[in-house]
Amino acid sequence: MFTRAVFRGGWAISGSKKSLDKAQRLVTGKMTALHSSRSITVAIEGNIGSGKTTFLDHFAKTKGIEVIQEPVDMWRNVRGHNTLALMYSDPKRWSFAFQSYVQLTMLDIHTRKQKSLIRMMERSIYSAKYCFVENMHESGNMTDAEYVVLTEWFNWILANQKVQIDLIVYLKTSPEVCQQRIQQRCREEEKAIPLDYLQALHNTHEDWLTHKKFPTPAPVLVLDGDHKLSDMYSVFEENRHKILLGQNL
Ligand SMILES: Nc1ncnc2c1ncn2[C@@H]1O[C@H](COP(=O)(O)OP(=O)(O)OP(=O)(O)O)[C@@H](O)[C@H]1O
Numbered sequence: 001m002f003t004r005a006v007f008r009g010g011w012a013i014s015g016s017k018k019s020l021d022k023a024q025r026l027v028t029g030k031m032t033a034l035h036s037s038r039s040i041t042v043a044i045e046g047n048i049g050s051g052k053t054t055f056l057d058h059f060a061k062t063k064g065i066e067v068i069q070e071p072v073d074m075w076r077n078v079r080g081h082n083t084l085a086l087m088y089s090d091p092k093r094w095s096f097a098f099q100s101y102v103q104l105t106m107l108d109i110h111t112r113k114q115k116s117l118i119r120m121m122e123r124s125i126y127s128a129k130y131c132f133v134e135n136m137h138e139s140g141n142m143t144d145a146e147y148v149v150l151t152e153w154f155n156w157i158l159a160n161q162k163v164q165i166d167l168i169v170y171l172k173t174s175p176e177v178c179q180q181r182i183q184q185r186c187r188e189e190e191k192a193i194p195l196d197y198l199q200a201l202h203n204t205h206e207d208w209l210t211h212k213k214f215p216t217p218a219p220v221l222v223l224d225g226d227h228k229l230s231d232m233y234s235v236f237e238e239n240r241h242k243i244l245l246g247q248n249l
């Protein structure tokens with residue numbers, strides 16, 4: 001009979017030399033198999049209109065990849081309330097309520113059972129906090145008290161929930177290009193977004209992902225999002241192996 005003590009990250013197995021070698025081969029084989037088939041999560045981060053959905057639509061065609069877009073429609077209809085429109089119409093009044101719900105919906109996505117080898121999600125609980133909440137607090141649209149309550153929730157979530165991210169793909173697109181694309185797509189709630197708001201969000205993304213003002217939960221792959229659409233597809237393909245973290249899909 002083997003006696004086995006589970007210690008940090010591994011097993012200590014005792015028994016006869018021959019049976020010990022067999023057991024260790026078994027454990028090594030299982031660990032290797034586990035590692036090679038470990039599911040991974042890629043978060044696509046970037047400003048409004050930077051091209052995240054376009055990126056996700058491109059990789060959604062690859063078998064073995066599940067794509068989860070931002071739950072914008074949930075934010076637009078919380079039991080009949082359009083919290084996205086409320087936030088844009090009166091950010092001082094509604095930023096806290098909106099971000100509270102964004103944080104909940106992103107946590108729901110992070111904790112959903114993963115159905116495929118690779119999950120690609122649009123944004124994350126991290127950018128909601130480090131990019132959007134930071135901007136709202138800096139711009140005076142969120143009080144200190146509201147900011148610390150959201151931060152307490154955020155810190156509890158990271159300490160008590162499994163939020164797995166293995167790679168961040170940062171679509172770095174200039175605010176001017178984002179503004180052109182937002183106008184081209186014309187989502188009702190975004191019609192009045194001024195350039196200086198996009199500049200402020202660009203700055204919070206740069207603070208986090210380039211200057212590391214806040215922790216990054218995974219390595220960051222920066223892609224230049226300013227190219228025209230046809231060239232972007234080439235950028236995606238040139239980086240496919242890095243984005244899929246070597247998974248041969
Ligand atoms: N490289 C590009 N060149 C020109 N147009 C683009 C490019 N990438 C995306 N677009 C267009 O710009 C608009 C915004 O793109 P997309 O929806 O992918 O951005 P997004 O980052 O998902 O936006 P949001 O953060 O608001 O969800 C869309 O109409 C899309 O077709």
Ligand SMILES: Nc1nc(=O)c2ncn([C@H]3C[C@H](O)[C@@H](CO)O3)c2[nH]1
Pocket residue numbers: 048070072084087099102123127128129132133190
């Ligand atoms: N304020 C704020 N906080 C967030 O965490 C957040 N995440 C996304 N968005 C806005 C940007 C687009 O208009 C629209 C779709 O991305 O929703 C957010 N806005």
